[in-house]
């Protein structure tokens with residue numbers, strides 16, 4: 001094994017393998033297992049050596065059906081009409097969605113999928129991804145103090161902006177942006193987005209031209225519009241429009257079942273903002289909100305909206321308190337931000353030219369409850385604080401534009417076209433020596 005693994009080639013296509021020929025404790029096809037590096041809701045992730053290509057990969061192993069899924073699935077498939085597509089378990093649905101999105105992505109700030117091993121005879125699906133050995137972005141120490149400097153925070157946020165810009169350009173909403181889904185490369189210079197299990201794709205939200213070589217994920221049934229309304233993601237990072245709760249006076253309101261919040265110890269009157277009477281539409285602006293919560297976490301070492309300490313044991317009730325805070329409450333800032341302890345000057349700093357006040361103003365634009373007033377990704381990318389320190393900002397903006405990055409099929413198309421042109425050219429005749 002060489003010291004530094006060979007980098008992933010930009011035009012390397014994702015291999016789809018339908019035959020699992022080795023599934024032993026230490027080996028999955030050509031992947032020799034080393035230690036476990038992660039465990040999520042859907043599966044385990046192992047560091048592996050790809051013995052064919054002599055490089056390290058992260059192998060995510062997901063069981064198609066966990067036991068809970070199996071019972072639900074049996075019940076649903078029994079109720080199905082003849083000829084209907086069988087319903088996928090929620091785990092399989094999530095992994096198929098992740099594969100559909102990751103197969104299409106080629107970007108420096110998005111973890112690359114290299115191979116999918118999906119053998120119908122086996123109950124597990126394997127995803128070989130580029131190994132991001134720098135680990136998760138750590139943002140808080142055991143005392144809940146921020147661990148990252150302002151400069152490190154800026155660089156991370158900039159990387160995520162670029163990754164999200166690419167996703168949004170291609171009609172993908174990530175829906176679970178949080179520090180745990182941001183991984184460092186080995187040298188800790190680049191951050192990449194992972195975990196596309198709850199992401200959403202819709203061709204109507206694409207900006208990219210259909211001629212740019214980026215094909216839409218093939219299976220529409222994986223991306224149902226109704227899924228957008230589900231509160232998937234991580235509670236503290238969810239946008240107001242995602243956790244939107246019908247008016248308390250409404251008959252169906254959860255407030256009526258969860259011992260009335262507004263009159264209880266968690267009354268949300270101070271600094272509260274009126275909630276819109278109708279749920280705002282769910283758009284890519286939800287990723288901006290989650291990015292803002294992430295940004296806040298890196299700066300202050302805690303989330304902006306939290307369940308108050310006085311909350312009770314009822315998890316449903318506490319979640320409801322949190323969602324009400326997200327929808328109606330303002331957030332506050334600590335006295336200092338970052339591991340460099342930059343003074344904030346409070347939630348509304350008097351000195352509007354200081355660096356910290358620029359950051360608070362930026363957070364303010366990103367944490368707008370109304371998605372229509374929230375800063376957009378192109379505006380965010382052009383924000384002076386975000387651009388600060390980049391030697392040639394204009395060039396950087398052009399160079400990093402997602403319209404510049406070509407999809408995998410475009411690369412393939414270019415290769416095929418050049419091969420075809422070479423075939424059509426007359427074979428050079430040997431010139432006889434004079």
Ligand SMILES: Nc1ncnc2c1ncn2[C@@H]1O[C@H](COP(=O)(O)OP(=O)(O)OP(=O)(O)O)[C@@H](O)[C@H]1O
Nearest residue numbers: 037038039040041042043045058129130131132195
């Ligand atoms: N490409 C990678 N390189 C290195 N580590 C990784 C990689 N992908 C995932 N991991 C590790 O494995 C963990 C779980 O991965 P992932 O979030 O994809 O799983 P999941 O089951 O979808 O999780 P969740 O419960 O958050 O939905 C990550 O938090 C990370 O620590």
